[in-house]
Amino acid sequence: MTLxxxxxxxxxxxxxxxxxxxxxxxxxxxxxxxxxxxxxxxRAIDDTDGPAARAAAARELRAVMADLRKLAPVAQxxxxxxxxxxxxxxxxxxxx
Numbered sequence: 001m002t003l004x005x006x007x008x009x010x011x012x013x014x015x016x017x018x019x020x021x022x023x024x025x026x027x028x029x030x031x032x033x034x035x036x037x038x039x040x041x042x043r044a045i046d047d048t049d050g051p052a053a054r055a056a057a058a059r060e061l062r063a064v065m066a067d068l069r070k071l072a073p074v075a076q077x078x079x080x081x082x083x084x085x086x087x088x089x090x091x092x093x094x095x096x
Contacts, residue, residue, distance in 0.1 A: 014061075018042040021065070025072035034071070038064045 018038050048054050064087040 012046050014043040014045045018036060030071050031068060034064055038068060043084050
């Protein structure tokens, strides 16, 4: 990896980021082949010096990650309305 004077090498940065996103997506068990492919492409990006090879791997990684995001379960995040609904249901469930 060649660096200019003001650049800092972060070894494994792409791989670490992809691993973190896969964990966040909760998709390791959903499509293990795609997960492995994504990690392999991320390692290739981290390990290569050639800009053309890096660009090709990045393009493929983007496509694989898009597929993984489509397969990932939808996260159930509550908002303020959900919280109010839960409080109302709890009040109504109490004996009078």
